[in-house]
Amino acid sequence: METKMEAIREGYGRGVINIAKKDPNVVFLDADLAMSTKSIKAKEVDPERHFYSGISEQAMIGEAVGLALTGKKVFASTFAIFLSRAFEPIRQSICYGNVPVKLVGSHSGVHVGEDGPSAQMTEDISIMRALPNMNVIVASDSVEAEKATEFLLDFDKPCYLRTGRNKVPVLHSDNYKFEFGKANVLKNGNDATIIACGVMVSIALEAAELLKKENISLRVINMHTIKPLDKKTVVNASKETKAILTAEDHQINGGLGSAVAEVLAEKNLNVNFARIGMNNSFAESGKPDELFEKYGFTAKHLAEKVKTLL
Template identity: 50%
Template structure:
């Protein structure tokens, strides 16, 4: 796996849209006055007749997206995750989720790594909100390669999806020819002592933690759970049975996100100890992304400490 460069998943999203737009005349892209930040700007330049700028009106954006999708198109609707999942939730639930509209909500700037924008823009609730909606597929890519390939699968499938994308550049973990499948976790490292199940930007941190743990004689299995819903239950159950301990890692609240989804599977099928690394029940603050990740306990060292805690018990 290549780790020589860093690319933001929102940047990969922008590149994907232009590539897909050239081959799919049913694709409509929409934005809420943030096309420079969400990276939909290039699609708007190349395909202006298939780009809709809704302005700072996120509820309207989602309602319009539902109507356009129900007329026979596939729509990628973008804004910051805070505004998509938060401000427009009711419209997403009733106009997109309930109708099964073919809308892909591609939300950028999720989690604490929004950084200096502060607590008002740092959403930790979006995965929890979206996975509650019946029929909603929830995707959280770990790098630029997986982002493009999972976006392609999301666009090709019928029905609503929520794709979580980040602001900051993150390591490229996969080779360009790697194949992915929605709903199927990727095993990035084998191990029999503990399993680290990570999603999004925390996947790179999980690999770093596994290296540290190997130096302590602990062999950690690392899973990239890029699809939160439908969750790869088989991978979770196998991890529980074969390693006996699980640590989850996410740039999201430990309430309702990946950790909760994994715990739901474990408690019903193979109860084992589970530790959750993520945003605790607190708001964030303005600051540099790396500093905030450290302060709020979402680093490789925090994953290592969670594994050590399980080992002691």
């Protein structure tokens, strides 16, 4: 059976339609790129509840906060990179003010492709994770993005949701239930574990197939909530398998890999460990598949790395 492919942001667009229909109090803000982030879908439900701040990301954050402080449920989105333009207003007004604005960053990671490093946001998980009061979700496919969006409607804390531009395999069925803060073990295994997020989850599943041919049993965990991190699932993997590899389309510093490493170190868990991601460097323009090949993000790379840990 051929795998269905869909961009993660398409799922956000469906989530937007669902929550806009469900709750007349939810509003959507974009700087300019609503057609790309997919929150333009809100206009199909009610054109009066979608706003452009203009290409003024800092003001967009302030406007989102003002709307939220006066009782609106607010989703503000742009490319992940451009949210970081407003880092300090996010810190001051959303996080320190503790105002439950939902931020949605699309076009994340090297997977953005041809636009190159100026658009390939590979530091957002790290930045958002560092902020007190901020929560962080990375959707692995369009279904998860849709379900996470529905979850966030009534979530009364600040949260960042990372989506993505290009098509990836759809892993989840329509009846998937998103559980905030609880990792999904997509495949059980007892030799090694890959803990992945976002576009790397489907690649980790491919790696499991490759390793199976070599009689290596791989556990694959979709760590969709980076903050708060599901520590228990990490601890279990460290005790029940011999190695842990993290995989993220992001810098290895400060993101999923760092979050997992913190758990392993603080709990004195002795397990072979490595991180896949960008290592203190920028990628370049190119087709996503070619960039993933060049920068070591393919199933083959992951499988080889796992073998070095065993």
